[in-house]
Amino acid sequence: MLFTTAAARLTRATITRRGFTSTSALNGVPTVHYDHFASGWNENDEPYTEGKFHIETFNKISPLGLARFPPANYEIAEDYPKNNAHAILLRSHKLQESEVDISVRAIARCGAGTNNVPVARMTQLGIPVFNTPGANANAVKELVLCGLFLGSRRLVDGINHMKKLGEEGLQKERVEKDKAMFGGREIAGKTLAIIGMGHIGAATAREASALGMETVGYDPGLSIESALKLPRQIQIMDSISSAVAKADYISLNIPYIKGEGGTHGIIGKEVISHFKDDAVLLNFARGELVDSEAMKEFLDRGDGRYISDFPDDLLWDHKNSILLPHLGASTEEAEETAAAMAADTIQSYLEHGTVQNSVNFPAAALPERQKGSIRITVVNKNVPGMLATISDVFARHKINIQQQINCSRGDVAYNVIDIDPVVEGAEEINLKDLQKELTMHEGVLSSRLIFGMAGAGYARNIDASHEPP
Numbered sequence: 001m002l003f004t005t006a007a008a009r010l011t012r013a014t015i016t017r018r019g020f021t022s023t024s025a026l027n028g029v030p031t032v033h034y035d036h037f038a039s040g041w042n043e044n045d046e047p048y049t050e051g052k053f054h055i056e057t058f059n060k061i062s063p064l065g066l067a068r069f070p071p072a073n074y075e076i077a078e079d080y081p082k083n084n085a086h087a088i089l090l091r092s093h094k095l096q097e098s099e100v101d102i103s104v105r106a107i108a109r110c111g112a113g114t115n116n117v118p119v120a121r122m123t124q125l126g127i128p129v130f131n132t133p134g135a136n137a138n139a140v141k142e143l144v145l146c147g148l149f150l151g152s153r154r155l156v157d158g159i160n161h162m163k164k165l166g167e168e169g170l171q172k173e174r175v176e177k178d179k180a181m182f183g184g185r186e187i188a189g190k191t192l193a194i195i196g197m198g199h200i201g202a203a204t205a206r207e208a209s210a211l212g213m214e215t216v217g218y219d220p221g222l223s224i225e226s227a228l229k230l231p232r233q234i235q236i237m238d239s240i241s242s243a244v245a246k247a248d249y250i251s252l253n254i255p256y257i258k259g260e261g262g263t264h265g266i267i268g269k270e271v272i273s274h275f276k277d278d279a280v281l282l283n284f285a286r287g288e289l290v291d292s293e294a295m296k297e298f299l300d301r302g303d304g305r306y307i308s309d310f311p312d313d314l315l316w317d318h319k320n321s322i323l324l325p326h327l328g329a330s331t332e333e334a335e336e337t338a339a340a341m342a343a344d345t346i347q348s349y350l351e352h353g354t355v356q357n358s359v360n361f362p363a364a365a366l367p368e369r370q371k372g373s374i375r376i377t378v379v380n381k382n383v384p385g386m387l388a389t390i391s392d393v394f395a396r397h398k399i400n401i402q403q404q405i406n407c408s409r410g411d412v413a414y415n416v417i418d419i420d421p422v423v424e425g426a427e428e429i430n431l432k433d434l435q436k437e438l439t440m441h442e443g444v445l446s447s448r449l450i451f452g453m454a455g456a457g458y459a460r461n462i463d464a465s466h467e468p469p
């Protein structure tokens, strides 16, 4: 329950409401009080239910994802009494600030977008918001592959024709004569241009290559992780125009970004002027990326095709377009993967202070802590001098920092600090006092002592001078 080295030096430990307190000192080794300071808590609100992390869910979250939380340390419920939830897991629920209890340390959305979460406000409060990038990439990639075939053969027209013949009782009589109307081409040996080679684009490139296609790609922000997944033969181009000029098929896999320098209508007249006459554009990214007028002109004049996962008021009934009702990520597996990823991300934040896949916090991970050390995390406003201030608190308490990381992103900074809680020569070490000093320092938003009992150890600086909502 305590730490090996500390425990060896401490004779007895009792569990208090708020954590651990050793009750006697031995051979000059100090007594270490592991109580937690809890700034701003209403003492009557029972902020800690001891022993488990409480995960509050909004929306129905895949049971396979929820099963990632070990029941020994986690409890999951749709509603907790006030100030009892430690983390929030949601899908599309539009989260209100009033639903984020003072006890909530983190929020995870099972999915890529986080516009249903008040992210800017959560940043002011020092609460990380996580998402699950790439969790639905396989689902979307499979539909892009389906789009390749939909764009190669007149499958939808053929299916509709068979229904009509069936209604008229003419299928057997007419099918061999009529099939000439629905001929197509094969994808093997053709060229696919991938615009945006992230999770979905890179996976699509790999599969298309395995199906015998040539691949070219354009992505000025290609990550190393994605680059490693690309097929070896892919040709990297230096502009969208040069990539599409070579292509029989074009797969668009980039984010939609509004405003100047964004991607609204990025596939417009100019880029389309480089398309081959019979090019097939696969848009499983966002409808707004394509200029509908320019695409209609292209479809009207040639044998080009537009296959999209999004509604379009101009193109929905064009003979050369096929629009799907945003089905890209709509698979059971994608929901499961997203829920599992969100659950893992929350756990590693709660148990280790690790930040990964956050949309408002910097990525941060310390190596495994040494036995007997205590991990403390501090969230503070990203203003000068905070790191020195935080280090100074430990120095004044004569506490040795074993390892430490400090990262910032925008207005927020995050520290993970491993300390040796035992100070030779000191009569008594009180981590509660230490946490109080850390937390109530101007500019600090919250702190956590990560050890021992799940659900304990969090303190917020409630009087921090953040803007009211």
Ligand SMILES: NC(=O)c1ccc[n+]([C@@H]2O[C@H](COP(=O)([O-])OP(=O)(O)OC[C@H]3O[C@@H](n4cnc5c(N)ncnc54)[C@H](O)[C@@H]3O)[C@@H](O)[C@H]2O)c1
Pocket (backbone or CB within 6 Å): 112, 133, 134, 136, 137, 140, 195, 196, 197, 198, 199, 200, 201, 218, 219, 220, 221, 222, 223, 226, 253, 254, 255, 256, 263, 284, 285, 286, 309, 326, 327, 328, 329, 330
């Ligand atoms: N149809 C669906 O249901 C569905 C589901 C999930 C995602 N999506 C869409 O797919 C997009 C891609 O998803 P992902 O998971 O692969 O994202 P990702 O972030 O992993 O990859 C996006 C890639 O696009 C690149 N990029 C950005 N702007 C670019 C530009 N102007 N030109 C070329 N490359 C550019 C980035 O550098 C990045 O590598 C998402 O932004 C989303 O809009 C659709």
